[in-house]
Amino acid sequence: MIIGFVVLLACQLVGEVLVRVTGAPLPGPVAGMVVLLVVLSVRRPRPDAPVLRAADSLLTHLQLLFVPVGVGVVTSLAVFRDETLPVVGGLVGAWVICVVVTGLTAVGLLRVQAAVARRRRRGARA
Amino acid sequence: MTAGSWAQRWTETGEWLVSSPLFGLTLTLAVYAASRALWLRRGRPAALQPVVVSMAVIVAVLLLADVSYDDYLEGASLIILLLGPATVALAVPLHRQLATLRSAALAVPGAIVLGSAAAIAASVLLVRVLGGDELLERTLAPKSATSPVAIALAETYGGLPPLTAVLTILTGTIGALLGPWLLDRVRVRDERARGLAIGTSSHGIGLARIIDGHPVEAAYGSLAMGLTALATSLLMPVMLPLLGLP
Numbered sequence: 001m002i003i004g005f006v007v008l009l010a011c012q013l014v015g016e017v018l019v020r021v022t023g024a025p026l027p028g029p030v031a032g033m034v035v036l037l038v039v040l041s042v043r044r045p046r047p048d049a050p051v052l053r054a055a056d057s058l059l060t061h062l063q064l065l066f067v068p069v070g071v072g073v074v075t076s077l078a079v080f081r082d083e084t085l086p087v088v089g090g091l092v093g094a095w096v097i098c099v100v101v102t103g104l105t106a107v108g109l110l111r112v113q114a115a116v117a118r119r120r121r122r123g124a125r126a
Numbered sequence: 127m128t129a130g131s132w133a134q135r136w137t138e139t140g141e142w143l144v145s146s147p148l149f150g151l152t153l154t155l156a157v158y159a160a161s162r163a164l165w166l167r168r169g170r171p172a173a174l175q176p177v178v179v180s181m182a183v184i185v186a187v188l189l190l191a192d193v194s195y196d197d198y199l200e201g202a203s204l205i206i207l208l209l210g211p212a213t214v215a216l217a218v219p220l221h222r223q224l225a226t227l228r229s230a231a232l233a234v235p236g237a238i239v240l241g242s243a244a245a246i247a248a249s250v251l252l253v254r255v256l257g258g259d260e261l262l263e264r265t266l267a268p269k270s271a272t273s274p275v276a277i278a279l280a281e282t283y284g285g286l287p288p289l290t291a292v293l294t295i296l297t298g299t300i301g302a303l304l305g306p307w308l309l310d311r312v313r314v315r316d317e318r319a320r321g322l323a324i325g326t327s328s329h330g331i332g333l334a335r336i337i338d339g340h341p342v343e344a345a346y347g348s349l350a351m352g353l354t355a356l357a358t359s360l361l362m363p364v365m366l367p368l369l370g371l372p
Contacts, residue, residue, distance in 0.1 A: 008211040015214070025359035027274035029213035030352045036217035041224065055215035058208065062334035063177035063302075064158045065209045068150070068202035069273065070181040070295045070331075072288070074188055075195050079289060086258030090266045091293055094248035095300050098270055098327040099308050102241030102350075106319035109233035117229075 004054025011036040144193045150201030157183045175302045175335060213272075213330065216348035219337065223345030230318050230346070237319070238350055241326040242357040243365065245270035250369045261286065264371060269294045271358040272329040272351055279362055283371075294329070301328020302335040317342040325350025 015032025018024070024031065036051075045052060080087055143149055161179040168174060188198055199206075227234070249266040258266075265285035268276040273294045280290035305324045314320055317340065324332040325347035333347045366372070 005211065008214045011214045011217075012210045025275075026352075026355055027213075027272065027278075029210040029274070030272065030355050032210070032214040033217045033220075033348070033352055036214050037220055037224075040217060040221040052218055055218040058212045058215045059218070059337050061158075062212055062330065062337055063162075063175065064154070064180075065205055065212050066177050066295065066298070066331050066334065067154055067158055067180045067184065068199065068206050069209075069291065070177065070299065071184045071188065071198065071202070072195060073181070073292045073296065074185050076289050076292050083258060083262065086253045086256040086262055087266075087293070089256040090249050090253040090258065090262070091269070091296060092300060093252045094245050094266065094269070095297050095327055096308065097248040098241050098245035099301075099305065099323045100312050101244040102237045102326040103309055103312060103314035103319050103323035105240045106230075106233045106237035106322045107314055107316055109236045110230060110316055110319060113230065113232045 001050060001054055001057075004050035004052070007039075007051040008032075008036070008054055008058070011039065144191070145197045145200060147201035147204065149193075150198040151204055152201070153184060153187065153198070154180070154202050154205055157187075172303065172307065175299075177302060177331060177334060178299055181299070209330075216330075216333070216351070219341060219344040220348045223342055226318075226342065226345075227349070233318065234322065234346075234349065234353070237322045238326050238353045239357050239361075241323070242270060242354050243361055245327065246358065246361055246365050247369060250366075250371065260371065263369075264366075265289050266293060267366065267371075268358055268362060269297050270327055270329070271355045273298075275355040275359060279359060283362055283366060295331065298328045298331025301332030305332050305335065318346045321346025322350045326354045329354070 012029050012032035014035050015030070016028030018035070019026055019028045019031045158176060158180045161174070161176040161183070164179070165171070165174045165176050184198075187193075188195065246267050249269060250263045253263045253266050261284070264283055265280055267283070267285065268279035269290060270276075271279065271294070273291055276294040277287045277291050279285075280287045301324060305328055306320070309320050309323060314323060321336070321340075321343035324336055324343065329351050333344065333351060336343045336347060
């Protein structure tokens, strides 16, 4: 378990360093996620490997980790009182539009790709 | 011993308590454990997401007890520290589904870029139409990206980073509460498309809702969260001038 956490932290560390050295517009942990993905693809660990168990136990309680940041809303209650309509409207409206655009685009493109794959298979058979 | 010294020690102990790291840490873990137990016992209802209930209860406690956010963070920041390795850990659900990803090689970049662009444009234009000022437009624009990126983008492009942080968290919270419901309403049933939509619109908090029991959605969501951070960073400098924000 400790070894698993060390692997996760090491990947974050490599990610943070990479982002700073290259100036990539990404947060270090997201780069670390890519690093771990590469490591897992190369090493192919067994299902009970320490890194997988550490990751699963951390992700089970992912909701907990966002609580302290979310409580930060107490620092901006005044903005919500003074500019309720643009803040709440912009927040909720943009979220709805983003979900719908992403979801429907994905469904459409997945259909296109499935159709192309079917045609290619049929072509290969003919 | 005089009554006065008792009262004084009582007050001093209270002051020590709220500014001690023990306070924020114990409060957060206890409230989360209770919210999670409630959520599990009620059969995991969408409206009682532990992240939402915990946030609401702790905000109420801080306001009622008149404790500042900085005092609370003394202890709670220890939990924030774990967000880094947890983000790295999102590679695991992604790794488990890597084989299925080829079936969506076109949909993944297409949906994420369009979705991120829609989020930026909609934030700016909705704030403008509803009477917000330019500062608020710039503050809301990057909120679909995961919070560290959104904060950095607000800093770069003239928004208010602390407010962006809060709005980003709230966007994710709405995603955790209503994401699957909205996707049902617009009939997006493909698990890959659902994961992409949650990850693009609601980053890690939305993901926290689907990580348990939806392996395909979680994998595509993790991928979408990472790529949305990148897409939003690249789209902001192009789109803001087009939206009248040089």
